[in-house]
Amino acid sequence: MGFREHLEEVVSRVDGAVACTLMGVDGIEVDAHLAEAGGPDVRNLLVEYSSLFRLAREAAEAHRAGDLRELTIQTGEVLTVARLVTPEYFLAVALRPDGNFGKARYVLRITAPKLEAEL
Amino acid sequence: MGFREHLEEVVSRVDGAVACTLMGVDGIEVDAHLAEAGGPDVRNLLVEYSSLFRLAREAAEAHRAGDLRELTIQTGEVLTVARLVTPEYFLAVALRPDGNFGKARYVLRITAPKLEAEL
Numbered sequence: 001m002g003f004r005e006h007l008e009e010v011v012s013r014v015d016g017a018v019a020c021t022l023m024g025v026d027g028i029e030v031d032a033h034l035a036e037a038g039g040p041d042v043r044n045l046l047v048e049y050s051s052l053f054r055l056a057r058e059a060a061e062a063h064r065a066g067d068l069r070e071l072t073i074q075t076g077e078v079l080t081v082a083r084l085v086t087p088e089y090f091l092a093v094a095l096r097p098d099g100n101f102g103k104a105r106y107v108l109r110i111t112a113p114k115l116e117a118e119l
Numbered sequence: 120m121g122f123r124e125h126l127e128e129v130v131s132r133v134d135g136a137v138a139c140t141l142m143g144v145d146g147i148e149v150d151a152h153l154a155e156a157g158g159p160d161v162r163n164l165l166v167e168y169s170s171l172f173r174l175a176r177e178a179a180e181a182h183r184a185g186d187l188r189e190l191t192i193q194t195g196e197v198l199t200v201a202r203l204v205t206p207e208y209f210l211a212v213a214l215r216p217d218g219n220f221g222k223a224r225y226v227l228r229i230t231a232p233k234l235e236a237e238l
Contacts, residue, residue, distance in 0.1 A: 041182040048178035052171050056192050059167035063160040066195020073175050076185020 003118065006111055007033035010091075013107050016099020018078075021046050021092050022085070022115060025053045030089065040077050042094045049073060049080060053090055070105070083108040085115045122237065125230055126152035129210075132226050135218020137197075140165050140211050141204070141234060144172045149208065159196050161213045168192060168199060172209055189224070202227040204234045 001009075007020040011033055019042045021032040027050035032043060049071075057068040067087075073080045074097070081104040082092035091112055093104050120128075126139040130152055138161045140151040146169035151162060168190075176187045186206075192199045193216070200223040201211035210231055212223050 040184045042184075045178060045182040045184050048181065049175070052174055052178075055171055055174065056168070056194075059164060059171075060192075060194040060197075062167065063164040065159045065161075065164050065197040068192070068194050070191070070193040072189070072191040073179075073187070074189040075175075075179040075187050078179075078184040 001114070003031040003115065004033060006115055007031060010093050010107050010111055011035045014093060014095065014100055014104045016079075016096040017093050017104065018042055018096060019046070019094045022089060023047070023050055023092065024089055025050055025057070025087075027051065042078060045078060046080065046082075046092050046094060049082065049092065050090070053082070053084070057087075070108075072101070072105075079104075081105055081108055083112050085112045086119055089115075089119060091115060120233070122150040122234065123152060125234055126150060126210075129212050129226050129230055130154045133212060133214065133219055133223045135198075135215040136212050136223065137161055137215060138165070138213045141208060142166070142169055142211065143208055144169055144176070144206075146170065161197060164197060165199065165201075165211050165213060168201065168211065169209070172201070172203070176206075189227075191220070191224075198223075200224055200227055202231050204231045205238055208234075208238060210234060 011017040022030040129139040130136040141149040198214040
């Protein structure tokens with residue numbers, strides 16, 4: 001399975017998912033799948049969120065909190081769940097606010113090791 | 120009830136909670152309650168995480184994603200759940216990695232309006 005197929009599978013398995021991306025913590029997208037057009041500018045939102053990963057990682061390292069693993073960001077219009085695949089890449093899924101948050105966390109947790117094996 | 124009593128109640132109600140703070144998004148603490156000493160430097164970790172709030176809010180505004188509501192950050196040693204109380208203040212609880220994540224989200228959701236009324 002290529003990256004794109006994994007991203008499509010995440011979107012299809014999580015109720016309310018609108019986009020999934022594999023991205024470097026530098027904000028450069030490796031691949032992405034968008035389920036629908038319109039609404040918030042999810043793709044660029046995820047690019048901007050990549051800077052949160054860098055900041056959170058630095059904060060965790062500075063205060064002996066261990067490796068960064070997961071970040072979730074809920075706004076009025078978009079619920080984002082992101083999981084580090086390797087220290088340099090993360091997998092993120094954006095959901096509608098009524099999307100299945102628990103399922104998103106679960107699906108990212110099982111998908112991340114598959115992507116890691118292919119990176 | 121004062122701020123401190125609300126923070127103590129959050130820690131006592133959530134299994135695995137080690138600290139709870141009410142903080143400005145500028146990183147200045149209004150009040151905090153720490154359940155235990157030792158381990159990661161949770162208090163300063165939460166101060167550093169405040170910059171994530173500012174960044175996430177700016178990203179959400181720039182991409183029509185609505186108001187920022189909640190942020191969670193999971194590292195190997197600390198699971199943090201934070202919820203905006205007002206646009207300027209957030210309530211955050213830090214848990215051990217095996218702490219009750221769902222309960223933390225729930226307790227912050229019901230506690231935030233009580234703090235908002237007193238801010």
